[in-house]
Each structure stands twice: as C-alpha cells, then as structure tokens.
Amino acid sequence: MKLSMKHLVIISLLFYLHGQNLSASDNMVIIIIDGARYSETFGDINHQFIPNMWNMSAGGTIIDEFYNDSMTYTSKAIPALWCGTWTETVDTVNNGYDTQYAVKPSIFEYYRKQKNIPIDKCYYVLKYITSLWLPSFDPDYGPDYWQTLHSEGSTDSDVSSEALQIMDACHPGFLLIYLADVDSRGHSGDWNAYTNSIQITDSIVAVIWNKIQSDSFYKDNTNLFVTNDHGRHDDDHGGFRGHGCGCDGCRHIMFLAMGPEIKENYISNQYRRIPDMAVTACHLLDVNSEKATGEIMAELFEINAISDEQSSTIAGDFSITPIYPNPFNPYVTIEYALKQPDTINISIYNYLGQPIITLVNSKHNSGYYQVKWNGLDNREKPVSSGIYICVMQTTDQTQTRKLLLQK
Ligand SMILES: [Zn+2]
Ligand SMILES: [Zn+2]
DSSP states (O other): OOOOOOHHHHHHHHHHIIIIIIIIIOOOEEEEEETOOOOTTTTTTTTTTOOOHHHHHHGEEEETTTEOOSOOSSHHHHHHHHHHHOOEEEEETTTTTTEEEESSSOOOOOOOHHTOGGGGEEEEOOOOHHHBBBBOOOOOOOOOOEEEEOOOOSSSHHHHHHHHHHHHHHHOOOEEEEEEEHHHEEEEOOOOHHHOOOOOOOHHHHHHHHHHHHHHTTTEEEEEEEEEEEOOOOGGGTTTTTTOSSSSHHHHHHHHEEEETTTSSEEOOOOTTHHHHHHHHHHHTTOOOOOOOOOOOOGBBOOOOHHHTTEEEEEETTEEEEEESSSSSOEEEEEESSOEEEEEEEEETTTTTTEEEEEEEEEEEEEEEEEEEEBTTTTOOBOEEEEEEEEEOOSOEEEEEEEEOOO
16 A cells, blocks of 8 residues: 555554553453342442442442343353353363353454554463363464463452462553352352452452552553453342343343543443443454444543543644534534635544545635534444544644544
C-alpha cells in the first residue's frame, strides 16, 4: 500500500491519540468468582459479605443487570467469559489428563497475537487443577498465542498470593484470576462456609486493587473487572446448594468495573450478559475480538475526557464547533467552519485506527457547515457501540475528536 503524506499525518495523529489519550489504560485485570449468587453480593442491600467491593464501587461502575444468559455451570460459562461468546468445547487430552478446549479464540489469544505480547505478560492464575481447560486451536489464533497457565495452590488465598507474586515479578499486562472456593463451599450446603468464602474473595479483590494502586507499572493505567460465571438456585428452585438451571438465582451475577476509563460512582441498569465481558475488556485493551458475539458495554466508560475536548477551537483558517450529542445514538452532528475556501475531508476511524467511513471530501467555500453520521460504515452496515475517532483535515490542518456510540 502506498502511503501519501496525508495518510502519514493521520496515522501519526491516531498513534499519538492512542498513546496519550484514548488508550490511557494499557493493562487489564479480571477476577472471576465462581458461583456467588447476586443476593449475597451487590444484590444484598446491606452488602454484608462484600464490604470492600461495596466501598470500592464508589470509584467505579456496578452493572446491576448482569446475567449468565445461557448455561449456568462453570465448564461452559468460563469459556464464554474468556471468548466473548458462548462457544462449543471439545474433549481432548492434555498432559495425560482428559480436558476440553474452546472452539472460539479467547481474549488471551486476541491480546497476544494482535499486540505481539510475549507469553509471560499474559497470565491465567488459578488453583492447582490437573485437567486444565484450554483455549482454542482456531487457525488464526491457537496455541502460539495461549496465555501462561499458572495453576498452583489449593485455596483462593493461595491463588491470591500467587497472583500478587506474579504481578510483582512479571507485571503481566493482562491477568485473569479465577477463584473457585465460593462454588465448592456452596455445594457443601454449609451457609456459613459459603458466605465466609465470599468474604474472603471480597478481601482478595481489595488486595489486588490496592496492589494495582501501589505499583507504578499498574497505577492509573489498569482497569479491573470482577464478575461470576453463574449464580446459585434461588430458594424456590433448590437454594444455594446447587445451580445449573434458568432461575434468576442461577442467572443473575455481579459485575464491578474499576479503573481510569470507568465511570465513577455509577450503577447501570442496562441488561448485559456474559459474552459482553471479554468484548469490553478487548475494547479497553485496544484489541479486536473479531470472532466474539458480545457487545461493548459503552455505558461503563468515562466520557468527561470526550466532553472536555469539545470546546470550540479556532486554529488558523479552520474551526470545529462541538460535536453533539456525545455519546450518540442513532446519529451525531459534526459542525465545522472554514474561514477561507479549502478542501476538507472528514472521516471516521475505529479505535484501532481502521477507516470506517468518509463523510465529507470536497472543496468548500468559507462558512459554517454540518454533517451527520448515523453509525453506519461505508457498506452501510451498523457499527458496534464504542469509541470512534472523527478526523477532520484541510490542506494544512488536522483535528480529531472522539465520539462515543452508545446503543
Ligand atoms: Zn458448581
Ligand atoms: Zn437455578
């Protein structure tokens, strides 16, 4: 591909935006707490078992309507959380043990391949298990892009200290921590053991978040998600001892998001589901989860940064007035003004810097103009929710604005 000077200007500007502005957060930590029912986490108005997460949530976003919308057991829900889609799993043998792999690529594979990340910067930390579930053999991704599987210890506390050591020693940019004890205590039928284990995971989340805040590698550039794979039966369907059906207790799970790109002190009531987790994490990591089916949960994102940029600026012969509304749905209006006749190009790019559509490319007389974008790409296909970049270019000036499409 031959790059003109104009392309180079746009690319370098996008690169600058990525580095400085849009992708302030390079790192992602995800904690999955297996089998905590919502009524014992954020669904409890007293938050008696999750005091730390409840305190933390003032600095982040809770999704109050987050659901396992399909199979409410771990062997299917964990791969769905990894892959951003419900995926088939296939029986295989790994190191002499029967196990399964996911058919769809995982966030680990998207992250490592697309960002050229070495294996020791991408970790999955869990207790010691002989039959570890594996990511995909997808021809575009597969074992070359699998994460480091760190499977040590027997309790959630062991897993927490392993994760802290790995954060210290290796500073992985992507870390997924899986905590298994709540589910096994729930199955024991011992209410105190079950709720105690929720309290332990609550402390672990706080410890990991404190580690993020106190380590200069992670501080201010790391987002954290905490969620579950499934809940447990509500009292009309067998109670906390089991799970696996379609009752609200099994389906309704928690979702907490923290970090520099996450809205503070916000509770969202928008319906969301397991596949949306990895797709949103990929979006924050600047990675395209191309084979996933989930949606980007744009309602999580802090948009003050976008509003601040909207102040009208007049530089030289070309000025841009605010873009509105922002966030937008179904369309956004972009106003612009030229002091002298000039050719202007207004194009929309996605978060990865790939062109979506050119809205304007023609010679204009001086004056005020406006153009609308209805969220369709150049093939008239609707684009997904998320951040887009509007690049406006005259003969010798380029200006950019971030847009947030929120469906
Ligand atoms: Zn279980
Ligand atoms: Zn149930």
